[in-house]
Every structure is written in C-alpha cells, then in structure tokens.
Amino acid sequence: MELKKDKLTEALLLLRGASNVILPVSNDGAPVFKLWDGVAEPCLSANTSLPPKDLLFPRSEKMYDYNVKTGNISEISSNKKQTVFGIRPCDVRSIENLDHAFLESGYTDSYYKTRRDGLTTIALACTETARTCFCDSMGLSPNDAPGADIVLNDRGDAYTVKSNTEKGEEITRLWKSLLSKETGKASKASGSVVCDFKARADKDLPEKLVARFDDPMWDKLSKACLGCGCCSFICPTCYCFDIGRENHGASGTAFRCWDSCMFSDYSRMAGGHDPRPSKKERLRNRYLHKLAYFNLRYGVTLCVGCGRCVDKCPANLDVTRAMDIISEGVRADG
Amino acid sequence: MAESIRAANIEAKNADGRAVNPLLPCMCRVIRITEETPDVKTFRIQTPDGAKPFDPMPGQLAMLSVMGVGEAMFSVTAKDDDWIESSIKKVGQLTEALHSLSEGDLIGVRGPYGNHFPVEDIKGKDLLFVGGGIGLAPVRSLIRYALEHREDYGSLDVLYGSRSYGDLVFKSDIFENWPSRCNVHITIDNAEDGWDGHVGFVPTYLEEKAFSPENKAVVLCGPPIMIKFCLASLMKMGFSKENVITTLEMRMKCGVGKCGRCNIGSKYVCLDGPVFTMSELDDLPDEK
Incomplete structure (x- = not known):
C-alpha cells in the first residue's frame, strides 16, 4: 500500500x-x-x-x-x-x-x-x-x-x-x-540507507566496559565534561527522574521531572556522602549504564545511535569515541 | 558475562490484592515518637484506620515523606500487628522535618521496597548481630524476627557499640528486653562516668569475644569505617564473606528501580538490595 x-x-x-x-x-x-x-x-x-x-x-x-x-x-x-x-x-x-x-x-x-x-x-x-x-x-x-x-x-x-x-x-x-496500490516506480531510492559512521560497538562491549571500570581512560574521557546534563535531556533513552513537591500551605502537588546523572548532587546523600563524587565517576556511570548495565538487566543496549549527544555536547564529548577506545582496547590518548 | 538479571514482574498490591501505583504514598499517622539519642528518634507509624501500612520482611525499606519537604528511604526497624517503626537520625532537611513532628501528625508512607534478610537461608544457624550507632536500626528488625521464631535459629549474640552511652539506640531493648532472651554485648568508644560496661571500639570487642565461625551467620551494620574494620576482624576469626550480611544505603527517589539513582553497577539498591552478603558486594564496582 x-x-x-x-x-x-x-x-x-x-x-x-x-x-x-x-x-x-x-x-x-x-x-x-x-x-x-x-x-x-x-x-x-x-x-x-x-x-x-x-x-x-x-x-x-x-x-x-x-x-x-x-x-x-x-x-x-x-x-x-x-x-x-x-x-x-x-x-x-x-x-x-x-x-x-x-x-x-x-x-x-x-x-x-x-x-x-x-x-x-x-x-x-x-x-x-x-x-x-x-x-x-x-x-x-x-x-x-x-x-x-x-x-x-x-x-x-x-x-x-x-x-x-x-x-x-x-x-x-x-x-x-x-x-x-504501490506503483513500483520509485523515483527516490529508500530502504538502502547506510550510515557512513561505524562505531565499533561489538557484542562484547558490555564485558569490555565493565572490565575497564578502573581504567585511567575515564579521567581523560571526562576531562572536558561541564556536567551540564545536556546529553541526558536530549537523549531519547535517558529516563532518570527526580520527585519534587509544589507546596501551597497544607496542600500541594507532587511531580516528577527529568534529572541527569551528570549533575553533581544527583547521588549525594544527606550527610554529604556521594558514591560518585566527581565527573569521572558520573560519566563512567552514564556510559556504563547505557552500554553495559542496561544490557545486563534487560538484554538490550540503552543507546540507539541517534547521535544527538554527539551533535549537541558543548564540550564535544563523544560516546562513539569511548566505544572505539574500548572495543579496540586502546588507551584514551592512543 | 553473567546472564541477564531480569527481575520478575512485581505488581505493587494493596491489602486487598488490588494492583496499585507503587509511587503513590498513603497518609499515615505517627502514633508514637521515642527519643533514642539526642539525634535519633523512632517513629511508630499506623494508617488512620489503625492498621499497619504494609507488612515488611526484616530488612525491607519504607519511603517516608513529609509533604512539602521531601521523601526518603528508611529501613523498617520493627513491626507489630498494627504498626511499623523506623528509627531516623537527623542528618538533613527531611530528617530535620521528621524530627520536628509531633505524635498524631500525618506523613506519607509507601513500601515495602527491596529484598530482605535471608531468614530462610540462615535457618538453623547461630546468628551474630554486629551493629554500630544507628546501624542497629535495620538489624533490629531481624533480631526481633529471630526472637519471634526462636526455635528456627541457634544461639543469638548481639554485639553493639556507639560513641557514648547517650548515643546507644534502643536502650530498653538492649538493656531490658533482649538480655534475658539472647546474649547482648554492649560497648562504648570511650570511658565515661556511670558506665561500668565494656569500653572500646566494636571491631576490637568483636575480636576479644572470639566468636566461633562454626555454623554462624553474621549480620553487620554500621558506619562504613566500622564495617571495614569489623570485616577484617571477622576474616581473621575465620568467617567467610558468604556468611557476612550487610545492608547498603543509597540516595533514592522512586524505590522501584526506575529513577536511576541508587545503582551500583547493574544492581539497584532499592530493588536488588539493600541486603547483600559481603561476597556479593565484592562482585560489584567500588561505588558504595
């Protein structure tokens, strides 16, 4: 049709x-x-x-x-x-x-x-x-x-x-x-689009990522990060949220809103302890969640390759670069 | 790589078995407030019609909210036929608001969340409970359970310490209710007037007591530094990490494994925890 x-x-x-x-x-x-x-x-x-x-x-x-x-x-x-x-x-x-x-x-x-x-x-x-x-x-x-x-x-x-x-x-x-009914005389070819770019996201990526949890590359990869959270907000698959309240005297409304794991207070607990205290831990957690942890839990990758974060990051962070580094087993400065 | 750890579908249900929105609290009344220490209070909570909000297993969590201020996750330290209790240390904005409540005030409650202490797996074993400071709160739910199901467990030892006498929580339990029913060993960090009990840090006291690891499970809860040293002591005493159980804390917003905050690796503390054995924690990344 x-x-x-x-x-x-x-x-x-x-x-x-x-x-x-x-x-x-x-x-x-x-x-x-x-x-x-x-x-x-x-x-x-x-x-x-x-x-x-x-x-x-x-x-x-x-x-x-x-x-x-x-x-x-x-x-x-x-x-x-x-x-x-x-x-x-x-x-x-x-x-x-x-x-x-x-x-x-x-x-x-x-x-x-x-x-x-x-x-x-x-x-x-x-x-x-x-x-x-x-x-x-x-x-x-x-x-x-x-x-x-x-x-x-x-x-x-x-x-x-x-x-x-x-x-x-x-x-x-x-x-x-x-x-x-389909006429069959397509004037413009479609159904044959090929991406020019190929990230080396092989099927072993989750294991490779988890194995490099303590790798110094995370310091290098996160160095430029501003912690602005732009990547999470424009990501079609990021789903972290916060729950807040708008209060008017005795009554009010509870709401939830988007949040970003790149924000510095995201996992900071009352009393001050933070399991992910710097942007290195936060960026690592974001990439690992998308490319490894979600796989482990749900059997699929939490990145769809839309490229929005690559396009919009003000500091030019590029998740495909991280994937390349990990898949090829090279150092971040290599 | 380990196989995918798909959690079974969990339907949040109310007392009638009807599916409910797991993010929706019910308003409950604080029916009793006990001042444990200068900065810890125990809140006894009941629904307005006199029932307990839900029936938690030992170690499970409750999300408590002061409307207009915030919501946070706490362990349920005790339950009875018609109430649950949480013991809360004043550390931030929400706990400050909780501490300013009076008996009869309403708070939001939802739960129970998380896994629980492995009451079945540890059946038939001797149990050693090791707590420090407010860390006795989650452990107390299991101590109470073991006392209620006394015939299912071997010997019960509670080793608990805090900085000073004034900082010991659940004084009526540790000095009156429990000593006749199990072995209670109390210590405080520094000597003080009027205290004729043991003085010293929990890990040292633990080693002095020289508990046998034979057929014994340890439940260990307290400040991270105490856990670290107690674990070292326990290893020295011949315990294995599989038999040392602890609970974790992490910032949480939803409690149902969605909001993203409380993960350690691929595990969510709100869903897969808060109870872990030390050997399970060894398999998780060091982000605790």
Missing part, C-alpha cells in the same frame, strides 16, 4: 479527528515535535533536535495532589490519545527501551503505562543520515522500524505504508480511501 504525498495533509487530518497528532514542524529551520494545529507543514527533512520521549515521560509530570490536614492523596493521570507522526527508527527503538525500563521488568510504572497505551507511532524511515548518526552500529536499521505501529518509506511522490500492529491496522482502515 502507498500514500501519495499530495494526500498527506488529508491523512493527517483524519488522524487528528481521532487523537492528538504530534509531528515535526520547523522551529527556525530545526524540526521539533509539536502538537499539530492542522495547518503547519510537517518538517521531515531531518530528525528532530529533541527526542519524542516527553510524549511518554514528560519533562515534568504531576503525580498526585495531597492535603496534609485531611490526609487526602489523589492520583493524577493522563489518558489522552496521542499519535506521533514522522518518528525515526532510532526514536522508535528508544521507546522500546523505555518500555523495558518502565513496564517490562520490575514494577510497572502507572504513569508511563497510561501514556504508552494511548500512543500510536507512525514512523518514517530515513532517506539519508546525519553526520552524527550511528544507529546501525547499535544494531538497528535506518530503513525500518519494527517497533512502530506503522512504518512509512519515502518513495519520492508517495510513502509505502506498512502496518506492524493492531493500532497500525486501525490507521490503515482510517486511511482506506487515501491508500492506493
């Missing part, structure tokens, strides 16, 4: 009738996910500068209201339906990662689950890679998004439409009158 590009607006309007539609629009030229107003032109030229994770795990989210006088606590939950359009294969994989963390092992996170149940993903396979992309080094393909409800492939004047799930089937039914 395919969807002609001149029918895209119509298709999006149909989606908008059934749920909120979130898609990339231009923000001074940079694509960002926004709630679609039904008018704005989708900006699909490159991946968004910020990941879509706050659709499921908002940067700040109300958890419950409380009243100390009455002893009342009332849960706050959001059950709105959302459809995200134009999400890239790496970000689809990041949602699968978040599912592991929030749903599949250990306790189920009610807040995440409600949003996840209400989310439909319409992925767009990539037609080219950015300078910093390394998804195929992390074991996924820019040409497909098996975890998405629907995957679109750009064929020039049309998108091929592939449904992976029941939610996807619902959408193809919704689009029935707009879809046509």
Whole structure:
C-alpha cells in the first residue's frame, strides 16, 4: 500500500479527528515535535533536535495532589490519545527501551503505562543520515522500524505504508480511501540507507566496559565534561527522574521531572556522602549504564545511535569515541 | 558475562490484592515518637484506620515523606500487628522535618521496597548481630524476627557499640528486653562516668569475644569505617564473606528501580538490595 504525498495533509487530518497528532514542524529551520494545529507543514527533512520521549515521560509530570490536614492523596493521570507522526527508527527503538525500563521488568510504572497505551507511532524511515548518526552500529536499521505501529518509506511522490500492529491496522482502515496500490516506480531510492559512521560497538562491549571500570581512560574521557546534563535531556533513552513537591500551605502537588546523572548532587546523600563524587565517576556511570548495565538487566543496549549527544555536547564529548577506545582496547590518548 | 538479571514482574498490591501505583504514598499517622539519642528518634507509624501500612520482611525499606519537604528511604526497624517503626537520625532537611513532628501528625508512607534478610537461608544457624550507632536500626528488625521464631535459629549474640552511652539506640531493648532472651554485648568508644560496661571500639570487642565461625551467620551494620574494620576482624576469626550480611544505603527517589539513582553497577539498591552478603558486594564496582 502507498500514500501519495499530495494526500498527506488529508491523512493527517483524519488522524487528528481521532487523537492528538504530534509531528515535526520547523522551529527556525530545526524540526521539533509539536502538537499539530492542522495547518503547519510537517518538517521531515531531518530528525528532530529533541527526542519524542516527553510524549511518554514528560519533562515534568504531576503525580498526585495531597492535603496534609485531611490526609487526602489523589492520583493524577493522563489518558489522552496521542499519535506521533514522522518518528525515526532510532526514536522508535528508544521507546522500546523505555518500555523495558518502565513496564517490562520490575514494577510497572502507572504513569508511563497510561501514556504508552494511548500512543500510536507512525514512523518514517530515513532517506539519508546525519553526520552524527550511528544507529546501525547499535544494531538497528535506518530503513525500518519494527517497533512502530506503522512504518512509512519515502518513495519520492508517495510513502509505502506498512502496518506492524493492531493500532497500525486501525490507521490503515482510517486511511482506506487515501491508500492506493504501490506503483513500483520509485523515483527516490529508500530502504538502502547506510550510515557512513561505524562505531565499533561489538557484542562484547558490555564485558569490555565493565572490565575497564578502573581504567585511567575515564579521567581523560571526562576531562572536558561541564556536567551540564545536556546529553541526558536530549537523549531519547535517558529516563532518570527526580520527585519534587509544589507546596501551597497544607496542600500541594507532587511531580516528577527529568534529572541527569551528570549533575553533581544527583547521588549525594544527606550527610554529604556521594558514591560518585566527581565527573569521572558520573560519566563512567552514564556510559556504563547505557552500554553495559542496561544490557545486563534487560538484554538490550540503552543507546540507539541517534547521535544527538554527539551533535549537541558543548564540550564535544563523544560516546562513539569511548566505544572505539574500548572495543579496540586502546588507551584514551592512543 | 553473567546472564541477564531480569527481575520478575512485581505488581505493587494493596491489602486487598488490588494492583496499585507503587509511587503513590498513603497518609499515615505517627502514633508514637521515642527519643533514642539526642539525634535519633523512632517513629511508630499506623494508617488512620489503625492498621499497619504494609507488612515488611526484616530488612525491607519504607519511603517516608513529609509533604512539602521531601521523601526518603528508611529501613523498617520493627513491626507489630498494627504498626511499623523506623528509627531516623537527623542528618538533613527531611530528617530535620521528621524530627520536628509531633505524635498524631500525618506523613506519607509507601513500601515495602527491596529484598530482605535471608531468614530462610540462615535457618538453623547461630546468628551474630554486629551493629554500630544507628546501624542497629535495620538489624533490629531481624533480631526481633529471630526472637519471634526462636526455635528456627541457634544461639543469638548481639554485639553493639556507639560513641557514648547517650548515643546507644534502643536502650530498653538492649538493656531490658533482649538480655534475658539472647546474649547482648554492649560497648562504648570511650570511658565515661556511670558506665561500668565494656569500653572500646566494636571491631576490637568483636575480636576479644572470639566468636566461633562454626555454623554462624553474621549480620553487620554500621558506619562504613566500622564495617571495614569489623570485616577484617571477622576474616581473621575465620568467617567467610558468604556468611557476612550487610545492608547498603543509597540516595533514592522512586524505590522501584526506575529513577536511576541508587545503582551500583547493574544492581539497584532499592530493588536488588539493600541486603547483600559481603561476597556479593565484592562482585560489584567500588561505588558504595
């Protein structure tokens, strides 16, 4: 099945009738996910500068209201339906990662689950890679998004439409009158994108990383780190959070918000003890969590190779450099 | 590499067995506050309808909150049919707020979290409890359990010390309730007027007592420096690390292995801990 590009607006309007539609629009030229107003032109030229994770795990989210006088606590939950359009294969994989963390092992996170149940993903396979992309080094393909409800492939004047799930089937039914048979004369090749960059993220990386826990390379790798936390906030898979309270006299609201393991007070305990007192320990923990500890716990890597942290780090820290050093067993200054 | 340590799916449930949001506290009443030392108080906690908030195993944790101030994880030091207790040292903002509470005040409670002391694995063994300062708080839950299930365990020895007499916690237990039911050995760091008991550091006292490692499990809890020296003493006395059990503390926000803060390597202290054997700790990176 395919969807002609001149029918895209119509298709999006149909989606908008059934749920909120979130898609990339231009923000001074940079694509960002926004709630679609039904008018704005989708900006699909490159991946968004910020990941879509706050659709499921908002940067700040109300958890419950409380009243100390009455002893009342009332849960706050959001059950709105959302459809995200134009999400890239790496970000689809990041949602699968978040599912592991929030749903599949250990306790189920009610807040995440409600949003996840209400989310439909319409992925767009990539037609080219950015300078910093390394998804195929992390074991996924820019040409497909098996975890998405629907995957679109750009064929020039049309998108091929592939449904992976029941939610996807619902959408193809919704689009029935707009879809046509594939013509087969693709004007633009897609499905054959190859990343230029190859991080040497071999399957032994977790063991190699853990084995080099005490390696002096961590001092060198972390030297330039500013501890700004930018990498965590723009990472599609980082999910650390803090829980805080907004208090108004006897009543108030508890909320959770994104946090970063790169912040100096992140693991500092009351009384002052900090198991990760300097940026060396914090950077090491961040890389090890992504590339080793998460594997040990959930069987997958917590990095999808979107390259946002490589692109945006103000100090030019590069996780792929760390992977290269470790995979090749060389010294950080080698 | 060790096989993936996928935790089984844990459903947080309330007393009726209904699934609940594990991050949602219930408001409970502080029904009794005991001043243990100048900076340690024990809080007895009950739901407004007179029940215990949950039924923890020895060593498990409770997330306590003073609404508007914050939330932190504490060990549950004791439980009864209709209450739980936590003993809390004043060290920061939240504990300061807890210490300023009065009996009858409401606090948020959620839990229980974490694993627990291996009460089954240590059945039939002699137990040696070694505590320093507020470190007796988590150990007390197991001492009480062993006393309640006296027939399941061999001899029970409690060796406990603190800086001064005034800093000893649970005085009614260590001087009145326990001595008739198990062997209690108390020490304080420096001699003081009115104290005719043992004087000296816990590790030294431990060696003086020359406990036999034969069929004995040790539960060791206290300040890191005390743990370090006690462990050295125990090794000298012939104990093995598999038979020395301790509990860890780490900053926590969620208690359910999600917020990311309390990991040591791939383990979360809130989920896989707080109870570890010393040999398990040897396998974890040195970030404690």
